[in-house]
Amino acid sequence: MRKVIAAINMTLDGFCDHTAIEPDEEIHQHYADLLNDAGSVLYGRKTYQLMEFWRELVENPSGDRSMDDFAVVMDRAPKIVFSQSFKSLDWKSAELAQRDLKETVLELRQQSGKDILVGSRSLIIQLMKLKMIDELQLCVHPVIAGSGLPLFGNLKEWFIFNLRKTKTFSRGAVILYYEPET
Numbered sequence: 001m002r003k004v005i006a007a008i009n010m011t012l013d014g015f016c017d018h019t020a021i022e023p024d025e026e027i028h029q030h031y032a033d034l035l036n037d038a039g040s041v042l043y044g045r046k047t048y049q050l051m052e053f054w055r056e057l058v059e060n061p062s063g064d065r066s067m068d069d070f071a072v073v074m075d076r077a078p079k080i081v082f083s084q085s086f087k088s089l090d091w092k093s094a095e096l097a098q099r100d101l102k103e104t105v106l107e108l109r110q111q112s113g114k115d116i117l118v119g120s121r122s123l124i125i126q127l128m129k130l131k132m133i134d135e136l137q138l139c140v141h142p143v144i145a146g147s148g149l150p151l152f153g154n155l156k157e158w159f160i161f162n163l164r165k166t167k168t169f170s171r172g173a174v175i176l177y178y179e180p181e182t
Helices: 023-034 045-059 067-077 100-108 121-129
Strands: 004-011 036-042 079-082 094-096 115-118 135-142 163-167 174-181
Touching: 004 121, 023 036, 023 067, 023 115, 023 135, 036 045, 036 100, 036 121, 045 067, 045 079, 045 121, 079 100, 079 174, 100 115, 100 121
Parallel strands: 004 115, 004 135, 036 079, 036 115, 079 094
Antiparallel strands: 135 174, 163 174
């Protein structure tokens, strides 16, 4: 059975704000490896729109090798987008979800292949509530944003996870790998 891996960046003060962090070559390589190991990447509308930045970078490279290489990996990663407002997508590697999140993930889990990666805050929260996350990867950046969208805002129930391992990057970011307590 394929695992559901929720992976997201956050600040020290608990916000998920891509404008508050500056990923370097190591971070780009880590996420490129994660995307290469995923059979599907699930996004909500807002995160998908943010990720379209990478498609534009494939078409017009920046000259920064780590960013340009990551853009190529992101471009080819198979994406499933959950949106009620989109009627179609024009990114070749993306498709709109045809069923709700729970049904889609249940179906994907039963298929053979690589793990399922979830990269949107809203989908991570929904899947936590459904108890459908097998691994939670929090990349904590050494930044205090002071405000923004709290990663786990609006959760009213307890979720207990066990730390499985950590990975530290040279500029101070740390990935915490958690599994839900059973």
